[in-house]
Amino acid sequence: MFTFICFVTVVILLLLLLWDTIKPKEYPPGPSWVPIVGNFLDFRKRLATIGYHHLVWKEFSEEYGSVVGLKMGRNFVVTVFGADAVKEILTREEFDGRPDGFFFRLRTFGKRLGIVFSDGQLWQKQRKFSLQHLRNFGFGRKEMEEKIVEETRDLITVFKKQCSEPIWMHTAFDVSVLNVLWAMMAGERFDINDERLRKLLNILGDAFKLTDMSGGILNQMPFVRFVAPETCGYNQLMDVLIRMWEFLQETITDHRKTLCSLHARDLIDAFLQNMNIKSDPSFTDDQLMSLCLDLFMAGSETTSNTLSFSVVYMLEFPEIQKKVQEEMDEIVGRNRWPTLQDRLKLKYTEAVLMEIQRRANIPPLGIAHRATRKTNIFQYAVPEDTIILTSLYSVHMDEKFWIDPLAFRPERFLDKNGNLSVNEKYFLPFGYGKRRCLGESLAKANYFLFFTALLHNFYLEKSFEGPSPQLEGVDGVTISPKPFKAKLIPRSD
Incomplete structure (x- = not known):
């Protein structure tokens, strides 16, 4: 009898394992998967060779097409490529959801909170509340520009004191950029040299490098945290979250x-x-903490990375740096700093900023979406709760639209008359649709004012001390610049 029970148990287990390898009907094309872990091992093997999550997905797209379906642990994950497929996802209501699971709830006390990874009524209410009250405290208004100008002047003053030696630039903008949003959130600002905050931002940056937009191993196979908490990044992530919670709780x-x-x-x-x-x-204590965490992380990472990459590109292309400075000198002059009112006149400068965003691809896979019901993408079936990744990288590097996409060429964004020309279908640094980046206006203002203030006051030159700037960054949820130093040479008035 015992032998029979064991036999039946083994047969059932084998059938369950076999069932776990069967793809849903009309699921998007992709490699076959194995029980329990799905395509996880294949993905990690490719990642070890290629080095970047978005390039692993690119390799899959070259094999299977513009819509690729995998299974990562227990999660169905579909990634779309090219402007048509990406826009299809970003404009359809059934894809407006955000992923759920252990990793996504870990940072919000095991619940679906905040505004980045929430959806439905909670997201709608909290997004509306956040925008309304951030506007009350300056967001999108003249007061916002005044806050940014205050931070740029403070940072330039620090640079002038330090510029006798090469300066580390990969984290140079972190505190200043965060201060603009933090003033509206918490009514205060940090000193640029605040050691506690810098340490917090450093470990936060490390956390961004720990995982990817699909939630990584902690979402796909959360049980791994009990077996290898250090290897899977659970311990480090919890250390970051505990420090962040303590920091934010003190402020609240x-x-x-x-x-x-x-x-x-x-x-x-x-x-x-x-x-x-x-x-x-x-409106709860946990939601307030989660909202603050979302805004803190959003306000400290993407824009500062973009600014640091802008320094990298100006160092690599000094002739373009020179043209930006010549345009600013001609239109703005040397007696004042550029303002947001100058943006429409500084057409080449704006084109340079756009080309940096396109080429650097800071959020190469955007922010993950979720299918809120069973649906389809083109002719393929997508099960409910499937995680959807949109390859913004594939849009920004489309060889058919962007001729020679690896080349850095700001003129792509100018027409034959020298006016700005942007095709939004192929330029999506802030996403598209209802889930478009909430802080887009702040990010654009920060980017323009910090960048122009820097080039108004300094010539940027490569340093022979320390690591050299690299166009290719560090993999993670967002792409961050590798550590580098630069020489800042004061420009005479």
Whole structure:
């Protein structure tokens, strides 16, 4: 009897394992997968050779086409390539969801909170609240530019004091960029040399390099954290989150102690007031912490990486740096710094900034989406809760539209008359559709004002001390520049 039970058990297990290898009907093309881990081992093997998640996906697309379907652990993952397929995802309501799972809930206390990886009514309410109150405190208004100008002047002053020696530039903008958003969120700013914050930003940057947009091994096979917590990155990620929670909790506690029911000083105050006067279940302590974490991470990573890459490109292409400075000198002059009102006149400068965004591909796979119901992409079936990745890299490096896409050529964004010409179908640094980046206007203003202030005040030259700048960055959720130093030579008035 015992032998029979064992035999039946083994047969059932084998059938379950066999069932686990069967693809859903009309699922997008992709490699066959094995039970339990799916395509995870194949993906990791390719990643070890290629070095970048988005390039592994590119290799799959070369084999299987513009829509590729894999299974990573327990998750169905579909990645789309090319402007048509990417726009299809970003404009259809059933793909507006965000992934769920252990990794995505880890940072929000095991719940679906915040605004980056939430969806449905919670996301709609919290996004509306965040935009409304950030605008009240300067977001998208003249006050925002004033905050950015204050930070650029402070940073340039620091650079002038340090420029007798080469300066580390890969993290040079982190605190200054964060300060602009933090002033609207928490009503305060950090000193550029704040060691605690710099350490926090450094470990946060490391966390961005630990995983990828599909959630990585912690989402695909969360049980691994019990077997190899160090190897899978769980311990390091928890260390980052605990430090972030402690940092944010301290700020929120200080706000509670000094909260005025009649006057909100910043976004945190406005949220606390809502908690006190409304019975809306979406306004909770955990949601406030998650919202602050989302905004902190968004405000400190992508824009500062883009600015650091802009330094890399100006060092690699000094003739383009010279043309930007000549345009600024001619249109703005040397008696004042460029302002946002100058953007439309500084056409070549704007083209350079766009070309850096296109070529650097900071968010190569955007932010992951989720199919909120069973649906289709073109002729392929997509099961409910499938994780959807959009290869923005494939759009920005499309050889048919961008001739010689690896070349750095700002003139791509100028027409024959020298005016800006942008085809938004092929240029998506902030995404598209309802889930387009909430902070786009702030990011663009930061990018323009910090970049022009830097080139207005300094010539940028390569340093022979320390590592050289590299056009190719470090893999992760976002692409970050490799550590490098640069010489900042003050420009005379």
